[in-house]
Amino acid sequence: MMIIMKANATPQEVEAVIAQIKEMGLAVHLSQGVEATIIGAIGETHNIPTERFEGLDGVDIVQRITQPYKLASRQFHPEDSVIPMNGFAVGGNEIAVIAGPCSVESRSQIIETAIAVKEAGASALRGGVFKPRTSPYAFQGLGEEGLELLAEAREITGLPIVVEIMSQVQLDMMVKYVDVFQIGARNMQNFNLLRAIGETRTAVLLKRGLSATVEELLMSAEYVLAGGNQRVMLCERGIRTFETSTRNTTDINAIPVLKNLTHLPVILDPSHSTGHANYVAAIARAGIAAGADGLIIEVHPDPAKAVSDGKQSLKPEKFAEMVKQVGQIAQIMGRRLATTQGNVQPLKQGWA
Ligand code: PEP
Ligand code: MN
Helix, strand or coil, X not given: CEEEECCCCCHHHHHHHHHHHHHCCCEEEEXXXXXXXXXXXXXXXXXXXXXXXXXXXXXXEEECCCCCCCCCECCCCCCCCCEECCCCEECCCEEEEEEECCECCCHHHXXXXXXXXXXXXXXXXXXXXXXXXXXXXXXXXXXXXXXXXXXXXXXXXXXXXXXXXXXXXXXXXXXXXXXXXXXXXXXXXXXXXXXXHHXXXXXXXXXXXXCCCHHHHHHHHHXXXXXXXXXXXXXXXXXXXXXXXXXXXXXXXXXXXXXXXXXXXXXXXXXXXXXXXXXXXXXXXXXXXXXXXXXXXXXXXXHHHCCCXXXXXXXXXXXXXXXXXXXXXXXXXXCEECCCCCCCCCCCCCCC
């Protein structure tokens, strides 16, 4: 249920509504927007008559949130959520471009890639250190050693780092390193992990499951938001359909649908949604034209030798070309590409 306060409501009136919600055993979510103060009463509210709040001083309108997700809904939070990063923000006018290899493989590979993507215009660096591989015999990631390498790449380039977390047992160790936790498609409904991330205040990139509906994605986001972590970005990464000519099918519709249903930023991953380097730039352009707030792209200095997802990884030159095109589409949309502050720092040691 949401209680919309009058424009001239006093802080004491807001406090009185909050006290009433707490007394009923419900959780409170306060959203102080430019236009209005909205107080969310979250929990089992269907038996509570709206009159319980309508009579309170300073209350304008009391509305039930009709969707099953509440905090994620645009009804509850009409303005776009803007998530601040290092020197830029996701969800506002700027388009974030997150780029880097599927897996961190070595010091030279990640640092070389980080410098190349920064120079091409990326605003954040991706790299997996715990990999959700279909086969238990495939490369599983470098673990903490990989995080050390990513942290070094961040120091050199200024790019914040986006890293997948697979289990809540990795949380205490990873939270010291990462700027954004990626929750992978296969973990979208790992509710224990979602709750654990909800307790942190680290930004999250939540990927849509391979066969999850938009509503299920939003319900998963709700788990993180319900813990008090509001820094959630959603990611369309392709869904499984009958089509086999590409790895997945990009649900381009999901971009405007999500922008309509939720205030959370929407990122597109054309690397996993197509599975093929030749198609990535076309779908990246389409995503920005469709209203996505950013892209996450796999880039590798030598895709043929990549330990994972080489087929869909762009060489740095191709990535740079794609960034230019995407920048032009962004302009048509009245937006621009995000940039991080600072220049690439010289290496302290040579290549390991
Ligand atoms: C990845 O980003 O490398 C990855 C494993 O993505 P997804 O969870 O979307 O398959
Ligand atoms: Mn990958």
